[in-house]
Amino acid sequence: MLTNSQGFKRFFELYFEPVYRFVRKYTEEDAIARDIxxxxxxxxxxxxxxxxxxxxxxxxxxxxxxxxxLDHLKHQKIKQQYQQTQSVSEAKDPDFLHEITYQETLRILHQAIDTLPPQTRKIMHELNANPTPV
Incomplete structure (x- = not known):
């Protein structure tokens, strides 16, 4: 029945729309229902x-x-929970991204200073320890 292309095509034509409507009730979105x-x-x-x-x-x-x-709905729920968690994290610390960027810049700067000759490195560490106002 389904092993030949004509049989499969007939089955597909007969059941595609009913299955689509069944899926549409779960997903409530046309594109996702068609994909599923x-x-x-x-x-x-x-x-x-x-x-x-x-x-x-x-x-x-x-x-x-x-x-x-059900897999799609579980994935959507996980995605939504993640987005809510991210929003809460960002709301608690609005400068979160700025702080990460600052810390990464400091790390790179210290790595670069550590590659300098000993005397220059000592001077740079002293400058960083006692910054003068501009």
């Missing part, structure tokens, strides 16, 4: 030889579509 529906049928196509009767293939596509939807 396509992924569902790709997985069916890859395993088409395992299904000798249409009922097994139909069960497979609905279970696969549901699982892909």
């Amino acid at each position: 529906t396509q992924d569902t049928f790709i997985r069916l196509y890859e395993r088409r030889r395992d299904f000798d009767v249409p009922e097994k293939a139909k069960s497979f596509i609905y279970i696969t579509a549901r699982n892909l939807c």
Whole structure:
């Protein structure tokens, strides 16, 4: 049934829209629902030889579509939690990026000073320890 291209094409044409509507209820987004529906049928196509009767293939596509939807929703939830965590971190310390940049610049400066000849290095360390106002 699904092993030949005509059989698979008929099955696809018969079930694509119902599976899409099923997925759309979970995702509430057209593009994502289409992607998940396509992924569902790709997985069916890859395993088409395992299904000798249409009922097994139909069960497979609905279970696969549901699982892909749940995976998508879990991913979205994790992504949302991460974004909220980032927002909270940035709200607590608005100069967070500035501080990281400053610390990295200091680290690079100290590395460069450490490569200088001993006498020059000593002078640079003294200048850094006792900065004069400009």
